[in-house]
Amino acid sequence: MSLRRLAPFALAAFVALPAAAQEADAPPAGAPIESPDGETAEAKVPLDEIRRYVSVYNAVKQAYVEPVADQKLMHSAIRGLLFDLDPHSVYLDKEDAESFDEQSRGAYDGVGVELMRQPDGSLRVIAPIDDTPAARAGVKAGDVITAIDGKPFKPDEGDQSGPLRGAPGSKVTLTIVREGKDKPFDVTLTRETIRVASVKSRMLEPGYGYVRISAFQADTAADFESQLEKLKAQGGGKLRGLVIDLRSNPGGLLTSAVQIADDLLNEGKIVSTRGRIAISDAEFGATPGDRLDGAPVVVLVDAGSASAAEVLAGALRDNNRARIVGSRTFGKGSVQTVLPLDNGDSVKLTTARYYTPSGKSIQALGISPDVVLQPGKDADKSIRNFSEASLPGHLRGDGEKDGEEGQPGQNAGDVLDGDAPIAAALVELKKPVASAATPAAKKN
Numbered sequence: 001m002s003l004r005r006l007a008p009f010a011l012a013a014f015v016a017l018p019a020a021a022q023e024a025d026a027p028p029a030g031a032p033i034e035s036p037d038g039e040t041a042e043a044k045v046p047l048d049e050i051r052r053y054v055s056v057y058n059a060v061k062q063a064y065v066e067p068v069a070d071q072k073l074m075h076s077a078i079r080g081l082l083f084d085l086d087p088h089s090v091y092l093d094k095e096d097a098e099s100f101d102e103q104s105r106g107a108y109d110g111v112g113v114e115l116m117r118q119p120d121g122s123l124r125v126i127a128p129i130d131d132t133p134a135a136r137a138g139v140k141a142g143d144v145i146t147a148i149d150g151k152p153f154k155p156d157e158g159d160q161s162g163p164l165r166g167a168p169g170s171k172v173t174l175t176i177v178r179e180g181k182d183k184p185f186d187v188t189l190t191r192e193t194i195r196v197a198s199v200k201s202r203m204l205e206p207g208y209g210y211v212r213i214s215a216f217q218a219d220t221a222a223d224f225e226s227q228l229e230k231l232k233a234q235g236g237g238k239l240r241g242l243v244i245d246l247r248s249n250p251g252g253l254l255t256s257a258v259q260i261a262d263d264l265l266n267e268g269k270i271v272s273t274r275g276r277i278a279i280s281d282a283e284f285g286a287t288p289g290d291r292l293d294g295a296p297v298v299v300l301v302d303a304g305s306a307s308a309a310e311v312l313a314g315a316l317r318d319n320n321r322a323r324i325v326g327s328r329t330f331g332k333g334s335v336q337t338v339l340p341l342d343n344g345d346s347v348k349l350t351t352a353r354y355y356t357p358s359g360k361s362i363q364a365l366g367i368s369p370d371v372v373l374q375p376g377k378d379a380d381k382s383i384r385n386f387s388e389a390s391l392p393g394h395l396r397g398d399g400e401k402d403g404e405e406g407q408p409g410q411n412a413g414d415v416l417d418g419d420a421p422i423a424a425a426l427v428e429l430k431k432p433v434a435s436a437a438t439p440a441a442k443k444n
Contacts, residue, residue: 053077086350086395087116088336094344096162107196110165111172111189113139114215114250119392121153122146122177126330127248127304129196130214133189139176141248141304141415142386146184147175166191198252201227204426207240213260216252216308221259228263228291241296241429244312244322247416251307251332258284261315263291268319268357271311273335275352280335286319297322298429300421301369303386303413306330307354313367314356324369325425328413331388333362334395350395364389364397366413371428373421375414387412 057077060068075091082089092100099108112132115123123145128135146152148163149172164172173188198220200212209231211224232239251257254271261270265286272283299313299322310329316322335352354362366387388394390412 082347082349083119084393086334086393087118087391088332088334088348088395089350090117090348092338092346092348093162097338097340097344097346099162099165100338100346100348107193108165109168109193110191112194112196113164115145115164116391118144123153124391126250126306129194130200130212132194132196133192137187137189139174139187140178142179144177145174146177149173150175164191168192197223199223199227201231203231203234204243204422207235207238208243208426208429209235209239209241210243210245210422212245213249213309215249216254216256218253218256220252220256221263224256224260225263225291239292239295241298242292243298243300243422243425243429245300245422245425246305246309246313247300247302247326247421248304249306249309250304250330251309254308254311254335257308257312258315261312262286263289264297264316264321265319266290268315270315270357272355272357273352274355275335277351280337280352296429298425299324300416300425301326301329301367302416302421303327303330304415305367306332306388310362310367311354311356314360314362317367317370318357318360323371323428324367325371325428326369326373326413326421327416328368328387329362329366330386330413331362331364331366331397333364333388333397353395361398364394371424373416373424375416376418376420386415 112129113134114126125143270284333354337351
């Protein structure tokens, strides 16, 4: 399947395609969606439940202690439809939807943190973005934001990350709960224009390159190709090996992850998606051409590697193109599609699960590395059980059962900071080169 067919599934984590791109493939607003048994959803409207809703609506309008506007009640009802589905399905007001779209382009005004709404209304940090106010202030993956500027969240408020945005130079105070800390604490950040360079590179040693991908945005694949060519030029036209660092990469646009996998594969499946309706089912494969000409690859991951990052790691590992080094990944294996509404608002809805080329679901399980790394002695041990499976109301993974030891979610990974994991990845990267050189040495 060509990359042009990716539009409906381009939401891998928290970043949306522009509305126009979604509208090209998503059903028009108000159009009936056909269910798997051939009947439209509109034909199965539960009239008794609708009557019950109208009764409650009228009771609130007539008897609540203070008047409530129709618009507020209807917005609350719509948010309620999504609230108990899973942590990633959410109603986005027009302003939040526009901010969502800005992130995919890699420039916005804010503090630089990827968030996930929790059922109690709080916001869990998936990862701070490299070199942003949040990262510099020490905000960590796994932190829970319970209030912004002293205002706590309410469970029915929907996505309340909007207040983190604001004019560059303005300040915002976050109240944070961190596992291992006795009580919540405040962190004050100064907003700035976040221009995320999602791809950075350098040479680790002569012939051995390093590429850091912090998120998957609209230009990430093109930037990866550019940085790869730069490294190859520094290596005399060819690399002996490459480390791809996906630690604390929260995901982003699936298109970018698929393109990068295609850059390193000559053939094979990359990822497939499966949902309840036909438009959610797709399979993406590689086209001929490996930009590294078969040079070995090591992918570095940790507990903050989620969604599109897991798609890339799974595609390269299942095709025997790379070894995975680090810690078990986050386990977000679901696809979110942004459906624009006619009033400018949007619905971000979970529509499918991801499956790696071997047919395994990532959801609530993540990817277990080939080589497991442990956090350093000085690492912050306060972040534990940081995974999709630890989120209340998460979408179940294939075969997941409650309370069963060894099932998905019982063995969450670690967040791996610093340069030590990079050094360990380089050691692993050199191993196949050394073993390949041994037979030739013996012949001499």
